[in-house]
Structures are given as C-alpha cells and as structure tokens.
Amino acid sequence: MDISNLCLGALNLCEASGYEIKKMFESSFSHFQAVSFGSIYPALAKLSEQGLVTYREETQEKRPTKKVFNITDKGRSKFLETLTKTEPAEQHRSDFLLLMMFAHLLPAERLTEVMQTHIDHITTELETLRETKGEYWELTPGMQFTLEYGIAAYSAVLELMLQRRNKLQKEIAQGKQHGGTP
Amino acid sequence: MDISNLCLGALNLCEASGYEIKKMFESSFSHFQAVSFGSIYPALAKLSEQGLVTYREETQEKRPTKKVFNITDKGRSKFLETLTKTEPAEQHRSDFLLLMMFAHLLPAERLTEVMQTHIDHITTELETLRETKGEYWELTPGMQFTLEYGIAAYSAVLELMLQRRNKLQKEIAQGKQHGGTP
DNA sequence: ACATACATGTAAATAGTTACATGATTTC
DNA sequence: GAAATCATGTAACTATTTACATGTATGT
Numbered sequence: 001m002d003i004s005n006l007c008l009g010a011l012n013l014c015e016a017s018g019y020e021i022k023k024m025f026e027s028s029f030s031h032f033q034a035v036s037f038g039s040i041y042p043a044l045a046k047l048s049e050q051g052l053v054t055y056r057e058e059t060q061e062k063r064p065t066k067k068v069f070n071i072t073d074k075g076r077s078k079f080l081e082t083l084t085k086t087e088p089a090e091q092h093r094s095d096f097l098l099l100m101m102f103a104h105l106l107p108a109e110r111l112t113e114v115m116q117t118h119i120d121h122i123t124t125e126l127e128t129l130r131e132t133k134g135e136y137w138e139l140t141p142g143m144q145f146t147l148e149y150g151i152a153a154y155s156a157v158l159e160l161m162l163q164r165r166n167k168l169q170k171e172i173a174q175g176k177q178h179g180g181t182p
Numbered sequence: 183m184d185i186s187n188l189c190l191g192a193l194n195l196c197e198a199s200g201y202e203i204k205k206m207f208e209s210s211f212s213h214f215q216a217v218s219f220g221s222i223y224p225a226l227a228k229l230s231e232q233g234l235v236t237y238r239e240e241t242q243e244k245r246p247t248k249k250v251f252n253i254t255d256k257g258r259s260k261f262l263e264t265l266t267k268t269e270p271a272e273q274h275r276s277d278f279l280l281l282m283m284f285a286h287l288l289p290a291e292r293l294t295e296v297m298q299t300h301i302d303h304i305t306t307e308l309e310t311l312r313e314t315k316g317e318y319w320e321l322t323p324g325m326q327f328t329l330e331y332g333i334a335a336y337s338a339v340l341e342l343m344l345q346r347r348n349k350l351q352k353e354i355a356q357g358k359q360h361g362g363t364p
Numbered sequence: 365a366c367a368t369a370c371a372t373g374t375a376a377a378t379a380g381t382t383a384c385a386t387g388a389t390t391t392c
Numbered sequence: 393g394a395a396a397t398c399a400t401g402t403a404a405c406t407a408t409t410t411a412c413a414t415g416t417a418t419g420t
Contacts, residue, residue, distance in 0.1 A: 034380090036380075036381065039381080
C-alpha cells in the first residue's frame with residue numbers, strides 16, 4: 001500500500017486536508033506507517049487529477065487557507081479494491097537492533113546511551129498510544145486494535161530491555177576479557 | 183545505516199561472499215533488516231573500489247566460483263566510526279496493520295484470512311528465531327539479544343491476536359448492524 | 365519435469381526523504 | 393527573540409526493489 005491509498009483510506013473516514021492526514025498518522029499510527037509532506041501533497045494532487053478525490057478551499061481567520069479533500073465514489077471503490085488485493089506484508093528496519101548486533105564493538109558508554117535512547121523512545125511511544133482517543137475522525141475497532149497491537153509489542157520489548165540491559169553489558173565485558181573465540 | 187555498512191559489519195565478523203551475507207540476514211535477522219542481491223552486490227563492488235574490503239575468487243567443485251570478501255583495516259575503522267555516529271532510528275511499515283485499520287470495510291472472510299495469514303507469518307518467524315544458532319559466523323551476545331528482542335515482540339503480538347481475534351470480529355459485526363455513528 | 369540452492373551481476377523503475385521556499389500567529 | 397503550529401508545495405536526491413540474464417547441481 002502506497003501513500004495514495006493511505007490518503008484514500010483516511011478520507012474514507014472523514015474529509016481532511018493534507019496537513020490533517022499527516023497529523024493523524026504522525027500522532028497515532030507512526031508505529032507502523034511513516035508519512036511526510038513530500039509524499040502526501042503530490043499524492044493528493046494526483047488523486048484529484050484522477051477524479052478519486054475532490055477538494056474545496058477553506059479560508060480561515062488567522063490561519064492559512066486549507067484544501068479540504070473529500071473522497072469520491074470512484075475513489076471509494078478503488079480503495080475497497082485495494083483492500084482486497086493488498087497482501088499483509090511487514091517490513092521493519094531498525095538501526096537500533098543493527099547497532100545492538102555489534103554491541104561488542106561499542107564503547108561501554110555508547111552502548112548504555114544507545115539503549116537508554118531506545119528505552120526513552122519506546123516509553124514515549126507507549127504513552128502516546130495509551131492516550132490516543134478519536135478526534136474529528138472516529139476511532140474504528142480496527143484502529144483500536146492497531147493501538148493495542150503497538151502497546152503489546154512495545155510493552156514486551158521494554159520489559160525485555162529493562163531485564164536484559166545489565167546482563168548484556170556483563171556478557172560483553174566478559175567476552176572482551178577472555179579475548180573472544182580463537 | 184545503509185547496506186554498505188551492513189556488509190562491513192558482516193565482514194567484520196568473518197569473511198564471506200555476497201550470497202552468504204544475504205543468507206545470514208535473511209535467515210536470522212530479517213525481522214529488522216531486509217537484504218536483496220540488487221543492493222548487496224553493488225555495495226560490495228563499491229566497497230572494493232574504495233579499498234574498504236578485498237576479495238579472492240574461490241573456485242569450487244560442482245558449485246559456481248565465488249568471491250570471498252575480507253574487511254581491510256581501513257574498512258574496519260570506517261565501520262567503527264559508523265557505529266558511533268548512527269542514531270538508533272526505527273522504521274516500521276506494516277500493510278497488515280494498515281488493513282486492520284480499515285477492518286470494518288473488509289468482508290468477514292477476507293478479515294479472517296488476513297488475520298490468519300499474519301498469525302502464520304509470525305508463527306514461522308518465531309520458530310526461525312528460536313532455532314537460530316551460530317554457523318560459520320559466531321553468535322555475538324548482541325545478536326543473541328536481537329533474537330530475544332524479536333521473540334519478545336512476536337510472542338506478545340501473537341498472544342494479542344489469538345485473544346482479540348473473535349472480539350474484533352464481533353465488534354465489527356455489531357458496528358455494521360447499528361449502522362455506525364450518526 | 366519442476367523447483368530450489370548455489371553464485372554473480374545489471375538496469376530500469378519506484379517510492380519516498382530531505383531540504384528548500386513562503387508566511388502569519390502563537391507560545392515560551 | 394526563538395521556536396513551534398498552521399498550511400501548501402516543489403525538486404533534487406537517494407536508496408532500494410524488481411526483474412532480467414546466465415548456468416550447474418541437486419532434490420521431489
């Protein structure tokens with residue numbers, strides 16, 4: 001699924017501007033989907049050309065004018081088709097785990113710092129997920145599920161990290177004393 | 183961290199061919215890092231040009247000739263520098279969770295299928311992670327940690343899915359009966 | 365007979381990121 | 393006075409994926 005279809009999905013829930021779509025994913029669904037202006041605005045422009053969305057310009061007091069997008073029937077049926085065709089693929093790339101792979105090459109303070117940064121990151125993400133409530137868009141049961149999914153995963157790895165942190169550092173210190181495998 | 187540095191890291195553990203580097207990540211570390219031939223071979227060629235790795239051609243009986251790469255001192259120091267500079271960033275994109283967000287739009291059988299596919303996928307990944315042992319390359323404490331990290335995360339979400347599966351389907355069925363929020 | 369493992373490589377296409385440009389308003 | 397929020401957009405760049413090309417050996 002690309003950013004175009006993500007926009008269609010968001011607009012299927014309720015009308016919104018590009019800025020609002022980005023905010024929605026950034027605040028509550030960033031644990032499984034990144035969004036940036038550089039991808040969202042061109043996507044909406046293309047969708048508009050293809051007649052899958054329409055928009056009106058809404059002038060606001062003391063705020064810049066915004067384009068409020070609405071999904072069309074054509075857009076809706078295209079999105080439903082995408083939902084039946086998309087395979088539930090996963091892709092995860094973690095520089096944190098890549099660094100951890102080579103933990104034995106890191107200076108002790110650097111390893112501590114890397115782990116602490118990640119712990120802080122997960123803690124923040126967990127708070128965000130726990131606090132998420134529906135706003136102008138309604139929280140569907142499926143969205144609720146994705147939040148719980150994120151909470152389950154993050155809680156588990158946070159617990160692991162707090163448990164294993166010291167053990168790992170000791171293992172590495174010992175490995176360095178003995179000088180590794182000959 | 184890009185594929186070039188990933189290759190340097192792998193070669194810092196032990197000499198290997200491009201094919202072997204790919205196999206290593208594919209089999210045991212695919213839960214946080216994807217690798218493909220199309221990225222690995224050009225990366226190794228560039229590293230060789232830059233003098234960060236060397237290689238010898240090893241002719242084999244009944245197997246194609248392979249290029250066995252070794253990291254140079256220059257490569258090693260470049261990799262260590264990368265390790266101190268790389269930020270522990272995370273990025274996850276899940277078409278599974280994206281589909282789940284719109285679970286209420288999916289036909290019941292399709293939802294069941296999507297969830298089952300994902301459960302199967304996680305189950306397979308868990309088996310792989312649990313079975314991973316060091317081969318020609320040694321399992322560092324850090325690698326062991328990344329395996330446990332994956333096991334913790336996958337176990338938690340698998341449990342959640344088995345628990346929540348029926349509940350979610352009921353919630354959606356009810357939502358459809360009532361006709362959503364007015 | 366067909367697929368998979370072994371082994372290397374290229375080239376086009378894609379998709380997305382990053383940085384830039386602009387500008388009012390509000391909060392610290 | 394600086395930074396963040398609101399709001400839209402472009403363009404260059406980068407990294408990677410996908411598909412193709414080639415060929416032997418082994419397993420089902």
